[in-house]
Amino acid sequence: MSADYIWAVIAGMAVANFAVRFVPVAVISRIDLPTPIMRWLRFVPVSVMGSLIALEVLRPGGEYQAPWDGAHLPAALVSMIVYRLTKSFMGASVAGVVAFIVLRGIIG
Amino acid sequence: MPNTVNDTKDAVVARSDAAARLLRGMRLGIPIFLGYLPIGLAFGVLARTLGFTVTQSVICSATALAGAGQFIALNIMKTGASVFAVLAATTVVNLRYVLFAATMSPHLRQTRLPLQAILAYSLTDETFAINIADRRAGTATGASMAGVGLISLIGWVLGTLIGATLSGFIGDPASWGLDFAMPAMFSALLIALAENRRQAAMGVLAGAFALMLPLLAGVGVTLSTGWIIIISSMTAATIGAVTDR
Numbered sequence: 001m002s003a004d005y006i007w008a009v010i011a012g013m014a015v016a017n018f019a020v021r022f023v024p025v026a027v028i029s030r031i032d033l034p035t036p037i038m039r040w041l042r043f044v045p046v047s048v049m050g051s052l053i054a055l056e057v058l059r060p061g062g063e064y065q066a067p068w069d070g071a072h073l074p075a076a077l078v079s080m081i082v083y084r085l086t087k088s089f090m091g092a093s094v095a096g097v098v099a100f101i102v103l104r105g106i107i108g
Numbered sequence: 109m110p111n112t113v114n115d116t117k118d119a120v121v122a123r124s125d126a127a128a129r130l131l132r133g134m135r136l137g138i139p140i141f142l143g144y145l146p147i148g149l150a151f152g153v154l155a156r157t158l159g160f161t162v163t164q165s166v167i168c169s170a171t172a173l174a175g176a177g178q179f180i181a182l183n184i185m186k187t188g189a190s191v192f193a194v195l196a197a198t199t200v201v202n203l204r205y206v207l208f209a210a211t212m213s214p215h216l217r218q219t220r221l222p223l224q225a226i227l228a229y230s231l232t233d234e235t236f237a238i239n240i241a242d243r244r245a246g247t248a249t250g251a252s253m254a255g256v257g258l259i260s261l262i263g264w265v266l267g268t269l270i271g272a273t274l275s276g277f278i279g280d281p282a283s284w285g286l287d288f289a290m291p292a293m294f295s296a297l298l299i300a301l302a303e304n305r306r307q308a309a310m311g312v313l314a315g316a317f318a319l320m321l322p323l324l325a326g327v328g329v330t331l332s333t334g335w336i337i338i339i340s341s342m343t344a345a346t347i348g349a350v351t352d353r
Contacts, residue, residue: 001159001185009181010164012195014171021205022228028213029224036349041211042303043348045240046311047341048204049298052233054315055333056291059322062333075288076295083296089139089238096292101285 071103126251133255136242140234140256141263143293146286147175148267149278154182155268156275169268173232173261175290176333177202201334207341208236215243219250230257237297244303306348314344 033041057072058065067073079096086092148169155165172178177198184194208231216224227250235256242248242256271278302308317340321331331339 003161003164005185005191006160006164008191009185009194010168010171012191013168013174013177013181013198016195016199017172017174017177017202017205018229020199020202021209021231022225024206024209025213025216025224025228025231026221028210029216029219033214038214039352040345040349041207041214043307043310043345043352044207044211044341045237045301046298046307047314047344047348048207048233048337049237049294049301050311050314050344051318051337051340053291053294053298054318055336056294058315058319064319064322072288072291076291079292079295080299083299087300089293089296089300090142092296093139093143093289093293096295097285097288100288100292104285 071100071107074103075100129249129251130255130258133252133257134259135255136238136252137235137256137259139293140232140238140260143234143289144175144260144263145267145270146284146289148264149271150267150287151175151178151182152268152271152273153275153278154179154271156272158182158186160272162269162272165272166265166269170261170265172198173230173264174198174202175232175264180333197332197334200332201337203334204233204337204341205231207338208233211240212236215240215248216250223250223254227253227257230254230261232260234293234297235260237294237301241297241300306352310344310348313347314341317343 053076057076058067060070060072065072075096078099079092082095083089083092151169152162152165155168156162160168168178172181180201181194181198184197209228212227212231216227219227235253238256239248239253242252298308298311302311318336321336321340324331
C-alpha cells in the first residue's frame with residue numbers, strides 16, 4: 001500500500017465525512033420544515049439505534065446468530081435494564097461489557 | 109464608561125458560563141470516551157498492520173471521526189480498490205449522518221455557523237444520541253454539545269494513537285470482549301431516546317427490517333451495511349410518522 005494511496009483516502013474521507021454531516025445542518029437549520037417532516041424526524045433516532053443494535057447483536061461480524069447463541073443479546077439487555085434503572089450511560093455501558101465478558105466465558 | 113465595564117463583566121460571565129457548559133458536556137461524554145478508547149485502539153492496530161504509519165492512523169481518526177466508516181475503508185483498501193471505491197463505500201456507511209444532522213438541525217437554529225461546523229464535525233452515533241437526549245431534557249447548549257464532541261474526539265484519537273504505537277504488543281482487542289462497548293452503549297441510548305411506546309416499537313421494527321434486508325442477497329440484491337441501516341431506519345421512521353395521529 002503506497003503512502004500516496006493512503007493519504008488520498010485519508011484526505012477524501014475527511015472531506016466526505018464532514019460534508020455529509022455539515023451540509024444538512026447548515027441548510028436545514030435555516031429553513032422551516034413542514035410538520036410531517038418534523039414528525040418523521042422524531043422517529044429517526046430510535047430507528048437508527050434499533051437497526052444498529054439489531055445488526056451488532058443478532059448479526060455480529062456479518063453472520064446471523066440465534067438470540068440464544070452467544071452473549072450478545074443478553075448483554076445488550078443487561079445494558080438496557082441498567083440504563084432504565086440508573087439513567088447512567090457509563091453504568092449501562094460498563095455493565096453491558098462486563099456481562100458480555102462474563103457470559104462469553106460461561107457460554108463460550 | 110460604566111457601560112463598558114458592565115459589558116466586560118457580562119462578557120466574562122458569559123465566557124465562564126460557556127466554559128462550565130463545555131465541561132458539563134465533557135463529563136456527559138465520558139462514557140463515549142471510554143467506549144471509543146478500545147475501538148480506536150482496534151483501529152490503530154489494524155491500520156498499522158495494513159501499512160499505515162502512526163501519523164497516518166492518527167490523522168485519519170482525527171479528521172474522519174467515523175468509526176464504522178474507517179473500519180470499512182481499511183477492509184476495502186486491503187483488496188487494493190481504487191481511492192474512489194473506498195470513498196464511495198465509506199460515504200454510504202456514513203449517510204445515516206445526514207439523518208442525524210437533519211434531526212439535530214431544528215435544535216441548532218440559534219447556533220452560529222462556525223459552531224454548527226464544529227458540532228457537525230463531531231457528530232457520531234453516540235454524540236448524537238447523548239446530545240439529542242440532553243436536548244429533550246432541556247439542558248443541552250451549543251457549548252455542552254461541543255464538550256460532548258471534544259471528549260469523544262479525544263477518546264477516539266487517543267485510542268488510535270495507543271493502538272497504532274503499541275500495535276506490535278497488542279493482539280486483537282476483540283479477544284478481550286471490549287468491542288462490545290459500542291453495542292452496550294447503543295442499547296442504553298435506545299432506551300434513552302425512546303420517548304414513548306410508539307417510538308420504542310419503531311426501534312424494534314427497524315431492527316427487524318435490518319435483520320431481514322441481508323436475506324435479499326438470496327435474490328441477488330446484496331446491500332452494504334450502510335444501506336441496510338438507512339433503508340431499515342427510514343422505513344420504520346416513515347411507518348411511525350404515518351401511523352402517529
